[in-house]
Amino acid sequence: MRGAKKRRLYLVLAIGLCLSAAVGLSLAAFSSALTFFLSPRAVVAKHPAPGLNFRLGGIVQVGTVKTVINAGTPTTSFRVTDGQASVPVVYTGLLPDLFREGQGIVAIGAMNASGQFAADEVLAKHGSTYMPKDVEESLKNAGKWNPAFGPAPAADTWNTMKVKGSGS
Amino acid sequence: MIPELGHFALALAVALAFAQGVIGIFAPGLRDPRAMRGTPALALSHFLAIGAAFLALIYAGVVSDFTVENVANFSSAAVPLLYRITGTWGNHDGSMLLWCFILSLCGATVAAFGNGLPASLRARVLGVLGLVSGGFLLFTLTVSDPFTRLWPPPLDGAGVNPILQDPGLAFHPPVLYTGYVGFSVAFAFAIAALIEGRIDAAWGRWVRPWALISWCFLTAGIALGSWWSYYTLGWGGYWFWDPVENAALLPWLTGTALLHCAIVVEKREALKAWTVLLAIATFSLSLSGTFLVRSGILNSVHSFAAAPDQGLFILGLLAITIGGSLLLFAIRAPILAATGIYAPLSRESALVLNNIFLCSIATVVFVGTLYPPFVNLLFGIQLSIGAPFFNETVLPLAGPIILAMGVGPMMAWKRAALLPVLRQLWLAAAVGLLVFLVMAANRHVIAAVGLAGGAWVVMAALTDIAGRIRLFRVSPGSSLARLWALPRAAVGATLGHIGFGMMVLGIAGMTLATQKVIVLKPGQSTQLGGYTWTLDDIHDAPGPNFSQRVADISLSENGKVFMTLHPARRFFSAQKVITNTAAIRTNGFQDIYAVFAAEPAGSGGAELRLNRHPLAPEIWLGGLVMALGGGISLSDRRLRVGAPARKKPAGAVA
Numbered sequence: 001m002r003g004a005k006k007r008r009l010y011l012v013l014a015i016g017l018c019l020s021a022a023v024g025l026s027l028a029a030f031s032s033a034l035t036f037f038l039s040p041r042a043v044v045a046k047h048p049a050p051g052l053n054f055r056l057g058g059i060v061q062v063g064t065v066k067t068v069i070n071a072g073t074p075t076t077s078f079r080v081t082d083g084q085a086s087v088p089v090v091y092t093g094l095l096p097d098l099f100r101e102g103q104g105i106v107a108i109g110a111m112n113a114s115g116q117f118a119a120d121e122v123l124a125k126h127g128s129t130y131m132p133k134d135v136e137e138s139l140k141n142a143g144k145w146n147p148a149f150g151p152a153p154a155a156d157t158w159n160t161m162k163v164k165g166s167g168s
Numbered sequence: 169m170i171p172e173l174g175h176f177a178l179a180l181a182v183a184l185a186f187a188q189g190v191i192g193i194f195a196p197g198l199r200d201p202r203a204m205r206g207t208p209a210l211a212l213s214h215f216l217a218i219g220a221a222f223l224a225l226i227y228a229g230v231v232s233d234f235t236v237e238n239v240a241n242f243s244s245a246a247v248p249l250l251y252r253i254t255g256t257w258g259n260h261d262g263s264m265l266l267w268c269f270i271l272s273l274c275g276a277t278v279a280a281f282g283n284g285l286p287a288s289l290r291a292r293v294l295g296v297l298g299l300v301s302g303g304f305l306l307f308t309l310t311v312s313d314p315f316t317r318l319w320p321p322p323l324d325g326a327g328v329n330p331i332l333q334d335p336g337l338a339f340h341p342p343v344l345y346t347g348y349v350g351f352s353v354a355f356a357f358a359i360a361a362l363i364e365g366r367i368d369a370a371w372g373r374w375v376r377p378w379a380l381i382s383w384c385f386l387t388a389g390i391a392l393g394s395w396w397s398y399y400t401l402g403w404g405g406y407w408f409w410d411p412v413e414n415a416a417l418l419p420w421l422t423g424t425a426l427l428h429c430a431i432v433v434e435k436r437e438a439l440k441a442w443t444v445l446l447a448i449a450t451f452s453l454s455l456s457g458t459f460l461v462r463s464g465i466l467n468s469v470h471s472f473a474a475a476p477d478q479g480l481f482i483l484g485l486l487a488i489t490i491g492g493s494l495l496l497f498a499i500r501a502p503i504l505a506a507t508g509i510y511a512p513l514s515r516e517s518a519l520v521l522n523n524i525f526l527c528s529i530a531t532v533v534f535v536g537t538l539y540p541p542f543v544n545l546l547f548g549i550q551l552s553i554g555a556p557f558f559n560e561t562v563l564p565l566a567g568p569i570i571l572a573m574g575v576g577p578m579m580a581w582k583r584a585a586l587l588p589v590l591r592q593l594w595l596a597a598a599v600g601l602l603v604f605l606v607m608a609a610n611r612h613v614i615a616a617v618g619l620a621g622g623a624w625v626v627m628a629a630l631t632d633i634a635g636r637i638r639l640f641r642v643s644p645g646s647s648l649a650r651l652w653a654l655p656r657a658a659v660g661a662t663l664g665h666i667g668f669g670m671m672v673l674g675i676a677g678m679t680l681a682t683q684k685v686i687v688l689k690p691g692q693s694t695q696l697g698g699y700t701w702t703l704d705d706i707h708d709a710p711g712p713n714f715s716q717r718v719a720d721i722s723l724s725e726n727g728k729v730f731m732t733l734h735p736a737r738r739f740f741s742a743q744k745v746i747t748n749t750a751a752i753r754t755n756g757f758q759d760i761y762a763v764f765a766a767e768p769a770g771s772g773g774a775e776l777r778l779n780r781h782p783l784a785p786e787i788w789l790g791g792l793v794m795a796l797g798g799g800i801s802l803s804d805r806r807l808r809v810g811a812p813a814r815k816k817p818a819g820a821v822a
Contacts, residue, residue, distance in 0.1 A: 010512045015524055018565075022528040025561040026535060033557030037550035055552060067768055072686040072694070074768065074775055094685045094765045094777050108554070 035108065043117070044085040050111045056089070056119075058082045062101040077116075080107065091119040099124045171236050174224025175315040178265075181217035181272070182309055185302035188214055188275070192295020193363070196288035204291040208279035211294045214301065215276035222269045225314055229256040235321040238262055238314045244325035244742060246713040247333070254338035255328045261314035263341060267458065268308060270342075270349040271301045278353060285374065292360035293353070300352060303485050311481050327742035330714065336396035344389030344416060348454040350382025351423060355451035358444040359493055362500040367444070372434030375447065377802055379430055383423045384798035390416050391791025398788075399750055404683065404761055404779045406787055409558040414537040415457030421530040422450040425523045432519050436581065439520070440504040446523075448497060452490040453530075459486060511583040518576035525569045532561045570621040570672065573665055574628030578635075592635060596627035618676025625669030629662045660801025664794050671790030677783020685765070689773035697780035699760075700724045704732075706767070706774055714738040719764040719774045721751070735764035735776070759784040 037055045038048065048054060058080040065078040076095060079086040089107055099105065099122060109119035188210040195203035225238070229252045234240040242262075243255045257266040275297040282290045308314070331337075357375045361367045393416070398406040407413060426446040432439045459482045510516035536553045543549050574596055578589045590597075600620040607616030634640075636658065637650040651659075682697045693702035704720040716738040723731040733751035740747070753760045761779040768775055 007510075007512060010517075011520065014521060018524045018528045019531075022532050022561070022565060025564055026532055026557075029557045029560035030553075033554055033560065035552055035554060037552065069687050069768065069771060072688070074685065074687060094763070094775070 037106075040080055040082045040085040040087045043087050043111075048111055050113055053108070053110050055106055055108050056080055056087060056117055057106040058086075058104070060099070060101050060103050060105055061086055065101055080105065080117075087117050088115070089117045089119055091122050095122055096124045170224050171228050171233065171315045171317070174221045174228075175313070177217045177220040177224065178305065178309050178313075178315070181214055181221060181268075182302060182305045184210055184214040184217055185272070185298045185305055188298030189295050189300075189302050190298075192291045192293075192298055194295075196291050196364075201287065204287050207291045207294045207298075208282070211272075211275040211279035211298065214298065215272040218265075218269045218272045218305070221315075222265055225256050225262060225265060226253055228315075229253060232325065234323075234325055235317050235319065236314075237316040237318040240318050240322050240325045242326065242328060244327040244713070246324075246742070247328050248712055250335070250338060251328050251333050254341075255332075256314075257341055258328060258332050258337075261308070261312045261316075263345075264304070264308045264312050265314050266342065267345055267349060268301060268305050270345050271297065271304070271352055274349060274353050275301065278356075289357075289360055289364060289371075292363055293356045296356035296359045297352060300356075300489060303489070307481050307485060324742075327713070327740070330738065330740040330745050330747050331400060334396065334400055336392060336399070340389060340392045340396055343385055343392060345458075347382050347384075347386025347389045348416075348419065348458055350378060350385060351419060351426075351447070351451045351454050353378040354382070354426065354447040355493070358447035359496065361444060361504075362496050365500060365503045367433065367440045367504055369434050369437055372430050372437075372443070375443070376427070376430040376434060379423065379426050379447070379450075380798050380802050383420070383427050384795040384802070386416070386420050386423060387791055387798065388795040390420060391788050391795070394791075395788045398784075399752055400747070404681070404750075404763075404777075404781065406678070406784070409536075409555045411537050412461050414533050414558075415453075415461050418457055418530055418533055418537075419450050419453040421526050421533070422446055422453055425526040425530075426450050428519045428522050432516050436510065436516060438510065438516060441501045442523070444501065444504065445497060448490075448493045452486075452493070453534075455489060456486055510581070513579070513586060514584045515576065515579045515581045518572060518579050521572055522569065522576065525565060525572075529562055529565045532565065533558065536561070567617075567621070570625055573625050573668070577629070577661060577665065578632050593628055593631055596624055596631050599627045600624035612680060615676050615679045618672060618679065622669045622671075622673030622676055625672060626666050629665040629669065633659070633662045656804040657801045660797045660799070660804070663797030663800060665797075667790045667793030667795075667797055669790070670786045670793060674783045674786030674788075674790055677786065678781055681779060681781045681784070683777065683779040685775070685777050687768060687771050687773050687775045689771070692773070694778070696778050698725065699780075701762075701776075701778050703774060703776065709736070711738060713742065714740045716749075717764070717767070719762075719776065721762055721776070721778075723760065731760065733760065733762045735762045737764050737766075754785050756785055756789075758782045 035053050035055050037057060038046070040056070040058050043056065059082070061079040061081045065076065067074050067076045069075075073092060074094075075090060075092045077088065077090045078101075079088050081087075089109075090112075091107070091109075103124055106123045107117065107119035108121040108123070109117055112118040188207055191203050191210065192207040195207065225236075227233075228236045228239050229243055230249065232239065232243060232245050232252065238256070238259065238261055242259045243252050247255065256262045275294055278290070278293055278297070282293075285293075354375050357371065357378070361371055390413075393413070394406045397408070398404065426443065429439050429443050429446060433443050536557050540550075540552050543551060574593060575586070575589055578592065579586075600623050603623045604616045604620035607613075607619055633651075633654075636654060637647045639647050642650075684694065684696045686694055688694065688703040690703055690705050693700050695701075700723070702722050702724065704722055706717060706719050709716050709718045716736045718734050718736045721733040721735070722729045723733070731753055733753060735751040736749040738747050738749055739745075748763050748765060751762045759779075759781040761781055761784075763777040763779075764774055765777055766775040767773070
């Protein structure tokens with residue numbers, strides 16, 4: 001049965017090669033594609049280095065959304081809060097349908113040199129009562145809302161909650 | 169009254185399903201022929217009972233019976249009839265019922281058309297299906313009952329989620345579910361074979377059509393979902409590597425592997441244990457995909473029907489189904505000895521290679537999808553793995569598959585020579601190389617690789633079929649006759665490969681997309697992709713349960729208007745939700761795509777997103793061609809005529 005043995009060897013070799021390729025690619029991609037989630041409170045406390053990609057989640061603070069149209073391209077700036085701290089965000093491009101003040105959003109991007117969070121992407125879910133899971137978690141941690149005691153407070157009350165040490 | 173009848177029918181179905189499960193699995197062991205003959209009848213009545221329950225729920229939706237909580241929460245009187253019907257499965261409870269309905273339909277089909285099967289195998293297959301169905305029906309009945317009454321009833325329902333009010337999404341869940349659930353039959357055959365301890369070519373002939381049907385539906389379902397997100401979400405994206413999408417992709421990958429290695433079982437009686445494992449894995453991934461998403465364990469941007477509190481029951485069911493079947497496999501698999509022998513360079517080896525790569529991709533996607541919730545559970549760290557991870561891991565692994573796809577189908581069984589095959593493929597290789605060089609010269613390296621790969625796959629598949637019908641070597645008429653006489657399975661496989669190649673072309677073409685976000689006042693225009701886009705007007709327009717603002721855009725080339733687009737913003741007053749309806753015009757080779765994003769205060773104009781997507785239609789056309797290829801392969805005589813009735817050689821028992 002030399003043939004069978006040889007066949008098995010080829011098979012093991014092929015599987016081993018392919019699997020190690022998969023593992024190698026995954027490990028290489030892990031380092032670049034893993035993004036951590038930070039709440040505004042954590043951003044203010046930790047001061048992530050400019051250029052480091054992360055996800056920022058919270059409520060769009062009411063009364064802070066400003067859109068400037070520059071050569072036809074809209075740039076929007078707003079603040080994201082978790083009721084304890086807030087972070088300024090700038091985003092150039094088209095915001096999702098459900099982006100509005102008081103909405104829970106997740107923004108992906110990095111801090112820029114002027115201490116603003118430059119978002120490459122802003123996610124808001126299609127649903128008026130929806131709260132992103134990460135945001136829900138960070139609001140819970142900030143002690144502002146516990147889902148066990150009913151739905152989230154009305155969006156426009158987030159402002160009047162005390163905003164401590166709102167960064168920059 | 170009708171909802172109570174539906175509720176009763178559901179309870180009846182639970183009892184029938186468990187009876188089918190227990191009798192089906194134990195009767196063959198007790199050698200009780202009467203009980204074995206009874207299982208098909210049980211499967212049919214189980215199907216009828218769920219069918220009645222399902223119809224009752226649809227009826228409640230159609231007549232807008234708001235005393236039913238499900239209807240009150242997810243429908244309203246103003247919703248058009250189509251969405252009142254589809255709304256019944258656009259939510260968690262209703263979709264569970266749809267899932268069970270399709271599962272019972274699969275069981276009933278095996279019962280009705282399985283006369284050629286050995287009685288004990290059929291009883292066991294139906295038994296496994298009955299147990300799975302029973303478990304999930306019990307879940308539906310006890311934890312997520314779609315017939316729950318509401319008192320006092322509201323005057324009007326809450327309405328369908330506006331984003332779901334769309335023909336693409338109305339048919340997406342049933343098609344996708346049929347794909348998911350169809351693999352339950354392959355799974356049941358695998359479990360039954362493990363219990364029986366034997367697998368032969370006849371088994372492969374039974375499993376393959378079922379895997380093929382489910383694969384077609386799953387392919388079409390994924391393509392439909394991707395198309396839907398492309399034209400409704402308004403970002404022009406078609407695939408986001410979102411957990412929900414990955415949950416559908418995983419069974420597709422292993423299902424594709426299953427499809428290919430079932431050929432080896434059928435033709436060469438090799439790779440038996442592996443095929444059984446793939447059948448188990450595919451259905452397990454279908455199950456966990458559907459239910460991890462619904463239980464809220466996987467966090468997604470676009471899952472609409474999540475009910476986190478029901479997670480534990482589901483997890484228990486998953487653990488029993490998946491754990492039990494893997495345990496059975498571990499105990500019984502050594503019995504399934506392979507009989508066919510093949511050389512390292514042969515069709516079999518090519519199919520094995522396809523399996524290895526598909527499963528590697530599935531593993532990578534699996535890790536990337538489950539790592540974040542896993543880490544969150546263990547260490548409480550919130551992180552996410554985005555599209556770059558999947559692009560960087562999946563695409564390099566897909567490369568070898570694309571290369572091998574051209575060569576594999578032309579290799580001979582048992583022992584093949586590579587050189588003659590490669591010599592036949594010179595044209596395909598030349599076309600691929602030419603495409604690569606032209607695109608690379610224009611500095612589109614990623615697109616160059618993708619387009620070359622797609623062109624290679626399509627050309628190689630065409631070369632294969634041209635060689636088989638001796639195109640240009642005999643008269644066209646006799647070539648056509650040969651094409652007609654070819655086994656449908658071969659034609660289907662070629663079409664499947666062509667469809668995949670088209671999809672690769674489309675995906676590669678999308679990397680060349682150009683887009684622009686711009687605010688225009690009526691009368692202003694802008695340049696993009698060689699066309700002049702002019703905003704003519706912004707006006708109001710009425711709709712059935714929404715009001716809308718429409719932007720009229722005209723496209724012109726060299727001063728001649730050749731196309732008008734009407735993207736709209738719809739305001740649904742019941743849910744206070746605004747949606748963007750993109751305007752898309754396609755000519756088959758490129759999409760012109762416009763979104764009316766907003767009317768910024770004070771600008772007096774419209775914020776528009778304008779896109780030109782070369783080759784985008786090929787993504788979904790490719791998916792459709794793949795599914796079509798599967799369908800043609802299914803009509804093969806070999807699968808239609810009762811192949812198991814063929815005399816088996818003595819000693820075929822492994």
